[in-house]
Amino acid sequence: MTEPKKRGAYAKGTAKREQILQQAIEVFGRFGFHATSMREIAKACGLSQAGLLHHFPTKEALLLALVEEREHNQEVSIHHETLPWAEAFYERMLQNMENEALTRLWANLVGEATDRKHPAHEYFLERYAKIREEFAVIMASNSPVTDEDRLRATLLIAIWDGLQTQWLLDDTFDMREPFQYAMKLLSQKPIDR
Amino acid sequence: MTEPKKRGAYAKGTAKREQILQQAIEVFGRFGFHATSMREIAKACGLSQAGLLHHFPTKEALLLALVEEREHNQEVSIHHETLPWAEAFYERMLQNMENEALTRLWANLVGEATDRKHPAHEYFLERYAKIREEFAVIMASNSPVTDEDRLRATLLIAIWDGLQTQWLLDDTFDMREPFQYAMKLLSQKPIDR
DNA sequence: GTCTATATTGAGATAGAC
DNA sequence: GTCTATCTCAATATAGAC
Numbered sequence: 001m002t003e004p005k006k007r008g009a010y011a012k013g014t015a016k017r018e019q020i021l022q023q024a025i026e027v028f029g030r031f032g033f034h035a036t037s038m039r040e041i042a043k044a045c046g047l048s049q050a051g052l053l054h055h056f057p058t059k060e061a062l063l064l065a066l067v068e069e070r071e072h073n074q075e076v077s078i079h080h081e082t083l084p085w086a087e088a089f090y091e092r093m094l095q096n097m098e099n100e101a102l103t104r105l106w107a108n109l110v111g112e113a114t115d116r117k118h119p120a121h122e123y124f125l126e127r128y129a130k131i132r133e134e135f136a137v138i139m140a141s142n143s144p145v146t147d148e149d150r151l152r153a154t155l156l157i158a159i160w161d162g163l164q165t166q167w168l169l170d171d172t173f174d175m176r177e178p179f180q181y182a183m184k185l186l187s188q189k190p191i192d193r
Numbered sequence: 194m195t196e197p198k199k200r201g202a203y204a205k206g207t208a209k210r211e212q213i214l215q216q217a218i219e220v221f222g223r224f225g226f227h228a229t230s231m232r233e234i235a236k237a238c239g240l241s242q243a244g245l246l247h248h249f250p251t252k253e254a255l256l257l258a259l260v261e262e263r264e265h266n267q268e269v270s271i272h273h274e275t276l277p278w279a280e281a282f283y284e285r286m287l288q289n290m291e292n293e294a295l296t297r298l299w300a301n302l303v304g305e306a307t308d309r310k311h312p313a314h315e316y317f318l319e320r321y322a323k324i325r326e327e328f329a330v331i332m333a334s335n336s337p338v339t340d341e342d343r344l345r346a347t348l349l350i351a352i353w354d355g356l357q358t359q360w361l362l363d364d365t366f367d368m369r370e371p372f373q374y375a376m377k378l379l380s381q382k383p384i385d386r
Numbered sequence: 387g388t389c390t391a392t393a394t395t396g397a398g399a400t401a402g403a404c
Numbered sequence: 405g406t407c408t409a410t411c412t413c414a415a416t417a418t419a420g421a422c
Contacts, residue, residue: 034227111304158355190377
């Protein structure tokens with residue numbers, strides 16, 4: 001769903017902003033946040049560095065705008081109410097595979113953001129806590145959420161991140177089969193010992 | 194080119210080298226590879242930047258030396274012959290938890306090394322392929338290795354990396370319980386198809 | 387082997403013209 | 405809104421003294 005076009009200079013500014021965000025995902029995604037200069041992103045947008053800074057006053061501001069953008073998009077794309085959760089998650093993984101640049105940016109960012117002084121550290125901290133709880137609710141499927149559901153949600157997130165790492169490192173690595181195998185494992189309860 | 198004239202001089206150079214590598218793990222581990230300067234590492238070793246460069250002529254050379262060092266250490270620490278694999282892996286995870294700096298460096302590096310032009314890219318590519326096969330052999334426990342074993346090995350590595358990410362992001366996150374839960378899941382075959 | 391001093395490069399950010 | 409020009413800072417790396 002696209003928003004109605006706004007008038008005049010504002011519409012143009014907004015469009016440019018979108019274009020910059022898209023390019024930023026590509027370029028940050030290829031080389032990482034720290035290793036990418038504002039000049040490179042500016043060049044990819046056909047702008048000078050100063051021109052880019054008109055839209056995003058600092059590199060950090062650009063990063064955070066990016067992060068919010070993605071946050072917003074992700075929330076739109078969940079439709080687990082209509083599907084069993086294993087299939088809903090699988091669908092979402094396929095979507096991620098189609099946006100390699102964004103996935104790459106994410107993998108890269110999480111690593112850096114591990115540092116407590118990284119500009120996106122707080123964001124990631126909160127985001128992981130949030131999706132652990134979200135996933136647990138989904139996996140509990142209408143029952144009250146148990147600690148075991150939380151454990152399985154934690155593992156699903158780990159598997160997700162971990163498989164993405166292996167894929168990003170090696171183009172020929174196919175996440176689909178291991179992911180589906182994981183869905184099967186997570187659909188069962190372990191046998192007690 | 195330069196040959197050690199005495200055992201003494203050589204030993205001192207080697208000791209310094211070791212000390213540098215240890216400090217480098219700490220400092221790179223705290224701030225990541227790109228975000229850490231050679232000066233910071235030099236300072237941690239009580240050296241000037243130029244003094245550090247005497248031992249490792251470039252930042253990249255230091256990184257690669259580090260990577261080989263760790264490679265060497267890891268190989269010594271596997272003793273799965275004496276334990277069921279689930280317990281052997283759990284032991285190894287506990288070891289990793291004790292060396293937070295090294296784990297942090299690794300998580301950080303893998304993200305960056307996703308880029309094909311990163312100095313450590315080749316290393317990580319080969320390393321993941323290698324441990325996938327190694328883990329598959331261990332998990333097959335004396336039977337011939339099947340594709341399903343390879344799938345489970347891939348998942349174990351993913352879980353490992355993924356849980357570490359969550360831990361590094363959040364000190365209060367405890368990997369032990371989810372890891373053990375994962376070991377239970379991976380010890381079973383999924384029902385039906 | 388380690389230092390000081392410095393060359394060189396590239397980063398983020400600012401000022402002000404158009 | 406975008407540019408050129410420039411400031412400031414910090415990085416890697418080199419040269420050469422001790």
